[in-house]
Amino acid sequence: MAPRVLISDKLSDAAVQIFKDRGIDVDFQPDLGKDKDKLLSVIDQYDGLAIRSATKVTEKIIAAASRLKVIGRAGIGVDNVDIPKATARGIIVMNTPFGNAITTAEHAIAMMFSLARQIPAADASTQAGKWEKSGFMGVEITSKTLGLIGCGNIGSIVADRAIGLRMKVVAFDPFLTPERASILGVEKVELDELLRRADFITLHTPLTDKTRNIIDAAAIAKMKTGSYLINCARGGLADEQAVREALDSGKLAGAGFDVFVEEPAKQNVLFGAKNFVSTPHLGASTSEAQENVALQVAEQMCDYLLHGAVSNALNMPSISAEEAPKLTPFVRLAEQLGLFAGQLTESGIKTIRLEYAGAVADLNTRALTSAALTGVLTPLLQTVNMVSAPVVARERGIEVEETRREQKGAFETYIRLTVVTENQERSVAGTVFEDGKPRIIQVKGINMEAELGAYMLYITNEDKPGFIGQLGMELGNSGINIATFNLGRTAPGKDAICLVEVDGEVPQEVLERLASVAHVNQVKKLRF
Ligand SMILES: NC(=O)c1ccc[n+]([C@@H]2O[C@H](COP(=O)([O-])OP(=O)(O)OC[C@H]3O[C@@H](n4cnc5c(N)ncnc54)[C@H](O)[C@@H]3O)[C@@H](O)[C@H]2O)c1
């Protein structure tokens, strides 16, 4: 069955076409996202949800989204998605980090000109027939200092445009390296210095605990009298009440906001203030940007739903479309190793160790580790997947270790997984042969070569004559057909391990009879 995607916000039609062309069943209901109850009632029918900012993907929506695998945000900010809850449910959240950056940077520059020349107020006055030529004295931008708070994708483009306008640009961004600042032609400064020196300040950070109200009354007090403030990033970066007071007192000569603490902003303390210019979250609203983000999100969601390729996910390492086919058999192997160890683990897990040797070490081992963790945790939790497994492991205090190395041994490439519990340490290793099928090559240090089927028996025993015959007879007498049989031992007459693939479920009473066969130490059924 083709995956089903719901587009619940106003996305460019280009996205719909991409989904259709790639064989995905798509429902385009651009206003559905605003109707929380309706969304809640239909979300369980979809594998993918494509949104902009109007759809709020809350904990409740995520809880009801039993089939959902991916949420695609056509845009940058994902503050309308409960990412921790999505992650816990194994749902990938992806965005399109570059598609609307130029457009948003241009909006910030447009705001700067609007403020410098009071264009909106002058326009309203002129169209009202007032011709107030002396009422709208402006300021020149050339040679003024622009202070960027946040110098990532959008901030850097704003810097580039501002330098083109012959402005001096200073930037406060703790993650901006001096090298990058020098490439961009901006001066990296601390916040206080920026506040003190800038004629125009523009905000380009996400809204976090650190950036909320980064422009508050105390920050405004440090700014130049007659300076300007622009916010085209997120409502809440500036304290709206404090900005209003600064506009009223003339401390700020103007402020331009595209984003508000509460959106849609039908009322706001800033409305009506002198030289306050506002737009209704239009930063990303150009046909070019909307086409870009719609195409990109649709492609990314299709790549994931159809091929498992992951790009621009906020809660999962990237797997390129090119890499996905190479990775797939190793993902299966890693998950099988995890399932194997997870089903044999009965006490609290302290550490899960992954060792990648040979060619597999050059692949995306973060994704493989996620797959292995999924396998280990599935017998305990059932609903865990590659997105949620690393978080679940962390929450449970499980230490995850990963090592990679070149391999010169018998197998060209292999993965070894070790689970350390309070009581013991158990390792299982596997490889992928040329046929693309995963094989188990070592269990607890004992070499063997076993393909895992859906129904397996794991038996540990002493290596004694007659054991195999007795085991086969017991299974045969119970009507259970053996599909494959694999043995390994430490040394003749010593510890041995037997992996038997059977054609169906083995009832409990048969397991008990097998456990009582002479020389058997342990019998456990495993499912893959
Ligand atoms: N108005 C709109 O329609 C619109 C459109 C696109 C993006 N946005 C918003 O614009 C903002 C920036 O987007 P971006 O693509 O440039 O993001 P980005 O992640 O590329 O850049 C953000 C920058 O902020 C910096 N930063 C983080 N914490 C900081 C702090 N405490 N102080 C200073 N800098 C800090 C980061 O180091 C990073 O360089 C986001 O909030 C995004 O949601 C708004």
Ligand SMILES: O=C(O)CC[C@@H](O)C(=O)O
């Ligand atoms: O979708 C929009 O119109 C706004 C997008 C913008 O806020 C973003 O973070 O990308």
